[in-house]
Amino acid sequence: MHVFYTPDIETDPELPEEEAGHCLRVLRLTVGDEVMLTDGKGCFYKAVISAATGKRCQVKVTETIRQEPFWTGHLHLAMAPTKNMDRTEWFAEKATEIGFDELSFLNCRFSERKVLKTERIEKIVVSAVKQSLKARKPVVNEMTDFGRFMERGFTGQKFIAHCYEGEKPLLKDVLVPGEDALVLIGPEGDFSREEVEKAESLGFRPVSLGKSRLRTETAALVAVHIMNLLNS
Secondary structure, eight states: OOEEEOTTTTTOOBOOHHHHHIIIIISOOOTTOEEEEEOSBSEEEEEEEEEEETTEEEEEEEEEEEOOOSSSSOEEEEEOOOSSHHHHHHHHHHHHHHOOSEEEEEEOTTOSOOOOOHHHHHHHHHHHHHHTTOSBOOEEEEEEEHHHHHTSOOOSEEEEEOOSSSOOOBHHHHOOTTSOEEEEEOOTTOOOHHHHHHHHHTTOEEEBOOSSOOOHHHHHHHHHHHHHHHHO
16 A cells, blocks of 8 residues: 655645645546555554545545554764765665664764755655655754754763774664664764864763774664664
């Protein structure tokens, strides 16, 4: 059954314009056809198309199905986007398929990409939510300067993965299951030493993701996978 993202379905029985277009023009569904909806907030809805006119599609919900969380804690990944946007988009898709709660983008000293529009990332995340049959959509935050991001208050565990020498335990060995977790991943040129020191002064623990040298998007995906597995 086809799944459509309808964040306001509890108050509005009409599919968002883009979802309606896909439903009516691409899939050629019509009145009486059954569809599955997700609000991205934890619920699926079985529904029937009740009206289809032009670009508008209204539905009648027949059953609400709450999906229990697949993992515990709030899993947050903050990364510097890659110069090649295809790599960041690939990460967003795969991380959503695996499962996490929040994605933030950092503008760091050595970032090669200083501007990022999240509209495209949002669409990729929504598509991955539907494809992987998840009822919860990760929050996608606008790009923020590293210093400003660090001024926010974060509850739970805080980690920063970087390539500088020093004693760094593996993330998998120090992450405590069941608690909120935030992991920072730097740009291709890594965090600056000043950024690492700033993070450490605010309680972020340096960690390693393994012996291999990883690309930014690979490191970010490994971090999400570790968080997800230990909290599943």
